[in-house]
Amino acid sequence: MSDTPQLVVHRDKKLMAEAAAARLITKIVDAQASRGSASVVLTGGRNGNGLLAALAASPARDAIDWGRLDLWWGDERYLPEGDPERNVTQAREALLDAVPLAPERVHAMPASDGPHGTDVEAAAEAYARELAGAALPENHAEVPSFDVLLLGVGPDTHVASLFPEHPGVRETERTVIGVHGSPKPPPVRVSLTLPAIRAAREVWLLAAGEDKANAVAMALAGTGEIQAPAAGARGRSRTLWLLDEPAASQLPKSLYEAH
Numbered sequence: 714m715s716d717t718p719q720l721v722v723h724r725d726k727k728l729m730a731e732a733a734a735a736r737l738i739t740k741i742v743d744a745q746a747s748r749g750s751a752s753v754v755l756t757g758g759r760n761g762n763g764l765l766a767a768l769a770a771s772p773a774r775d776a777i778d779w780g781r782l783d784l785w786w787g788d789e790r791y792l793p794e795g796d797p798e799r800n801v802t803q804a805r806e807a808l809l810d811a812v813p814l815a816p817e818r819v820h821a822m823p824a825s826d827g828p829h830g831t832d833v834e835a836a837a838e839a840y841a842r843e844l845a846g847a848a849l850p851e852n853h854a855e856v857p858s859f860d861v862l863l864l865g866v867g868p869d870t871h872v873a874s875l876f877p878e879h880p881g882v883r884e885t886e887r888t889v890i891g892v893h894g895s896p897k898p899p900p901v902r903v904s905l906t907l908p909a910i911r912a913a914r915e916v917w918l919l920a921a922g923e924d925k926a927n928a929v930a931m932a933l934a935g936t937g938e939i940q941a942p943a944a945g946a947r948g949r950s951r952t953l954w955l956l957d958e959p960a961a962s963q964l965p966k967s968l969y970e971a972h
């Protein structure tokens with residue numbers, strides 16, 4: 714596990730999204746070149762969707778072999794298929810509908826009008842089975858060895874749908890959970906847990922805007938993961954925080970160099 718997070722701070726959120734998109738394209742192309750395919754876990758939220766929109770606008774997106782990319786989600790709002798608040802709906806609008814993905818490699822989390830109906834626990838178990846089925850024996854884990862797992866950081870330090878002091882952030886066994894009573898609407902969600910997140914090779918945390926400054930400072934100042942879930946999101950080989958200057962404004966300047 715990479716214990717020391719790396720920080721990259723960009724001038725503003727547009728540059729941050731463009732630079733993160735360029736970084737992700739390179740990472741996917743490299744993984745496809747060395748392992749034949751790549752796997753990325755997408756996040757919802759403003760910064761995750763900003764990255765996807767920047768990727769859609771980049772001419773370099775054609776360097777990716779879209780048919781050899783697996784997409785997973787870190788969390789989902791448990792709503793009907795096509796609901797505009799679902800993370801997958803927003804990702805489709807930002808990027809996925811514009812690129813030639815293999816449909817069987819787009820692993821959206823279940824919807825509330827799907828086979829599990831309102832039973833979000835059954836939906837979480839089904840997604841956990843799908844992840845376990847995709848894990849290779851050499852991964853020695855219940856989830857695939859994701860190349861990059863993206864996480865938007867909420868103003869309260871939540872990542873995926875793991876909220877401060879909420880039961881989900883204490884989960885140590887399961888890889889996917891149903892979330893009830895989320896402090897941020899909608900109240901019912903599906904989320905990867907911290908153990909599943911920590912199986913990724915690289916975890917990239919995205920935060921832009923002054924409303925994220927306190928959360929970023931808390932998570933990077935040694936606050937525990939129960940109080941600040943973002944502090945518990947670490948990759949096996951790298952943990953990278955991608956910020957804009959307003960989001961980094963409460964960090965000591967000695968921690969980073971602005972780009």
Ligand SMILES: O=C1O[C@H](COP(=O)(O)O)[C@@H](O)[C@H](O)[C@H]1O
Pocket residue numbers: 756757758759760761787788789790800864865866867868871872873874897
């Ligand atoms: O609800 C969610 O919020 C977070 C952060 O969103 P943001 O708009 O404050 O950047 C996101 O990471 C998560 O996937 C999403 O479901």
